[in-house]
Amino acid sequence: MRGRWTVQVAWVIAAVLACVFVTVAVVDAGTRRSPHPDAEEQEKVLTNPASSTGSCGVERWSVKTGTDADAGQIALQSTTSTTIASLAALPAPASLPPNNRIKPTETTVFQVHATLSEYKLEADSDYHLVIVDGASHMIAEIPDPACVGSTSPLLTSIQKARSEFDATYTPTGSFQTANVPVTVTGVGFFDFLHGQTGVAPNGIELHAVLDVQFGTGGGGCSPSQLLGNPGFETGSAAPWSATSGVISNTSAEPPRSGSWDAWLDGYGVTHTDTLAQAITLPTGCTTYQFSFWLHIDTAETTTSTAYDTLKIQVLNGSGSVLATLATYSNLNAAAGYSQHTFSLASYSGKAITLKFTGAEDSTLQTSFVIDDTGASVS
Ligand SMILES: [Ca+2]
Ligand SMILES: [Ca+2]
Numbered sequence: 001m002r003g004r005w006t007v008q009v010a011w012v013i014a015a016v017l018a019c020v021f022v023t024v025a026v027v028d029a030g031t032r033r034s035p036h037p038d039a040e041e042q043e044k045v046l047t048n049p050a051s052s053t054g055s056c057g058v059e060r061w062s063v064k065t066g067t068d069a070d071a072g073q074i075a076l077q078s079t080t081s082t083t084i085a086s087l088a089a090l091p092a093p094a095s096l097p098p099n100n101r102i103k104p105t106e107t108t109v110f111q112v113h114a115t116l117s118e119y120k121l122e123a124d125s126d127y128h129l130v131i132v133d134g135a136s137h138m139i140a141e142i143p144d145p146a147c148v149g150s151t152s153p154l155l156t157s158i159q160k161a162r163s164e165f166d167a168t169y170t171p172t173g174s175f176q177t178a179n180v181p182v183t184v185t186g187v188g189f190f191d192f193l194h195g196q197t198g199v200a201p202n203g204i205e206l207h208a209v210l211d212v213q214f215g216t217g218g219g220g221c222s223p224s225q226l227l228g229n230p231g232f233e234t235g236s237a238a239p240w241s242a243t244s245g246v247i248s249n250t251s252a253e254p255p256r257s258g259s260w261d262a263w264l265d266g267y268g269v270t271h272t273d274t275l276a277q278a279i280t281l282p283t284g285c286t287t288y289q290f291s292f293w294l295h296i297d298t299a300e301t302t303t304s305t306a307y308d309t310l311k312i313q314v315l316n317g318s319g320s321v322l323a324t325l326a327t328y329s330n331l332n333a334a335a336g337y338s339q340h341t342f343s344l345a346s347y348s349g350k351a352i353t354l355k356f357t358g359a360e361d362s363t364l365q366t367s368f369v370i371d372d373t374g375a376s377v378s
Contacts, residue, residue, distance in 0.1 A: 043194075045124050048146060053173075056147030057124030062099050063106065064189060064207050065143050066152035070101040074187055076153060079109045081283055081349060084136035084200070087112070092202040093190055105188040110206060111283070116182040116214070117198065121171040127162070129209070130175075130198030131184055138200035139191070140184045141207040148208075154187065157210035161186075164212050183284055185211040213284065221285035223378035227277055227354075230373045232260040243273045256293045256337045256371035264358030265308060266367035268299065275370065276315075276355035281348050285377040288344040290325070290354060292373040293337040298366040300330040308359065308366035314344070315353040322352065330366040337371065344375065 045055035062068035087110065093102045101107050114131040122128045125144035130137060145159045152158075165171070169178065175197065186206030193203050228239040232255070237247050240262070248263040255261035264273035281288055292312075300307055306329030314323045325342045344352070354375065358368045 043124065048125075050146040051125040051144045052121060052146070053123055053125045053144075055123055055125060056144065057126065059192065060096060060098055060189075061147075062149075063097075063101060064141065065148040065158070066154035066187070066208065067149040068099045068101060070103075070107065071153055073101065073103070073107045074109070074153065075107055076109060079111045079185060082110050082112055084112055084114055084131065084133040084138050087188070087204045088136050088138060088200040088202055090202055090204055092193075092204075096190055096192060102190055105204070106190065108188050109185060109210065110188055111183060111185040112206070113181070113183050113284070116178040116180050118175045118177050119165075119169060119171050120175045120197075121173055123173075127165055127171050127209075128197070129165075129182075129184070129212075131182065132198075136200075137198050139196060139198050139205045139207070140186055140209050140212075141189075141205060142209040142212070143207075154208050154210060158208050161209045161212050168214055180214055183211075183213045184209055221282060221377060223285075224282075224376070226279040226281070226375040226377065227373050231255070231258050231371055232262055233258045235260055237275075240275055240277045242275045246273050246275055253295070253297075253367055253369045256295070258371075261369050261371040262356075264310065264356060264368040264370070265360045266365045267360060268363055268365035270360060270362045272357065272359045273368075274355060274357050276353050278317075278351065278353045279375055280351040281344055281375075282377060283349040285348065287376070287378045288348060289341055289377075290344050290373075290375045291339060291341040293339050293371050294328065295337045295369040295371075296328060296330070296333045296366065297335075297369075298330040298333040299364040300333075300366060301364075302330070304331075306331055307361045307364070310356060310358045310368040312340075312342070313355045313357065314347065315355055317351045317353075319353070322347070328368065330364075333366070337369075339372075 044058040046058055047054055048056045114133045117130040117132045120128045125147050127142040129140040131140055142161050142165055143158055145162055148155050148158055184206055186209040189205045189207035191203045191205050232247055246262050246264055249260045253263045262275050265271055308330045310328045312325045313321050316322050
C-alpha cells in the first residue's frame with residue numbers, strides 16, 4: 001500500500017574485486033515518493049548509500065552497466081553513427097537474458113544526434129534522458145558510477161558522461177525540459193516495455209551512455225587541423241605522397257612561408273605531378289575547411305586555352321574521385337600566392353584523400369606552387 005513502508009530486507013554481502021564489501025538491501029520501490037512517478041519507478045532497487053538516490057537498479061543491471069558475462073564483447077573501439085529512427089526500427093528480441101547481451105545491438109556503441117527533450121534522476125540513480133529526432137524518440141540512461149561495478153569496462157566512460165551532464169544540468173526526481181541539441185554515445189540496450197517515459201516502441205535504449213555533448217555542433221568536435229606537414233617544412237613529403245621533385249626549397253619558386261613548398265610541374269614537357277594526403281574527418285563539427293595557398297606562373301601566352309592544369313580532388317578510401325573541388329590552369333597565372341578554401345562538410349565522418357594533380361602539355365612550362373595547406377575542423 002502506498003505510503004507504508006513495506007521493507008523486505010535481504011542483506012547481501014558482496015565481495016567486490018578489490019575486496020570491498022558492499023552492503024545492500026532490497027526495497028520495494030513502489031513505496032518511494034516521487035512528484036511525477038512513472039512506471040520505471042516501479043522497478044526494484046537495491047539500497048546503496050553511495051549513490052545519488054541511495055539506491056541502484058536490479059533488472060538487467062549487469063547488462064546496463066557492463067558487468068554481465070558478455071561485457072568483454074562490447075566493441076568499445078568503434079562507434080556506429082545512427083539515428084533514433086534506425087534504432088527504433090530494430091526488431092525487439094523475444095526475450096531478454098538477465099546477464100547476457102543481445103548481439104550485435106547490445107555489443108555495439110552507437111552515436112546519435114538528437115534533441116534532449118527532458119531528463120530526470122530515477123529511483124535507481126540513473127539519469128533518464130528522453131532524446132527525440134522528429135517523430136522518433138528513445139531513452140538514454142547515464143548510470144550513477146556508484147552503481148557500476150569496478151570491473152566494468154564502461155566505468156570510466158560512464159563517469160565522464162555523468163560529469164558532462166552534471167556540468168550543464170542538475171537532474172532531480174522530477175522531469176525537467178531541456179530541448180537542446182545533443183550528441184549521445186552509448187551502448188545499445190533493449191529494455192522491457194513497462195511504460196517508461198520516452199521509451200522507443202521496441203524498448204531500445206542507449207544504456208549505458210558513455211559520452212554526452214551539448215550544442216548545435218552536435219558536440220564531440222575537437223577543433224583541430226588534420227593535415228600533417230601542412231607547410232612542407234619537414235623538407236620531405238610524408239605524410240603527403242608526392243611525385244619526385246615536388247617538395248622543394250629552391251629559390252626559383254619561393255615558399256609562401258618557411259623554407260619549403262610543393263612545386264608541381266614547371267618542366268615545359270608532357271608531365272604530371274601529384275600531391276596527396278589521406279585524412280579522416282570527425283563527425284559533430286560545424287566547420288570543415290580545406291585551404292591552401294597557390295602560386296601559378298607560366299610561359300604560356302594564350303589568354304584563352306588551359307594547356308596546363310591543376311586539379312584539386314577529393315578521393316574515397318578506394319581512390320575513386322568523389323569530387324573535383326577546383327581546376328586551375330595557366331590562365332590563372334599571377335604574381336604571389338592566393339588562398340583558396342573549400343568546405344569538406346559533406347565528408348564528415350569519412351576517410352578521404354585530398355589530391356592535387358598538375359598536368360602539363362608538351363611545351364611551355366606552368367608551375368603550380370602550393371604552401372600552407374590546412375584541413376581545419378571546429
Ligand atoms: Ca612552407
Ligand atoms: Ca604548357
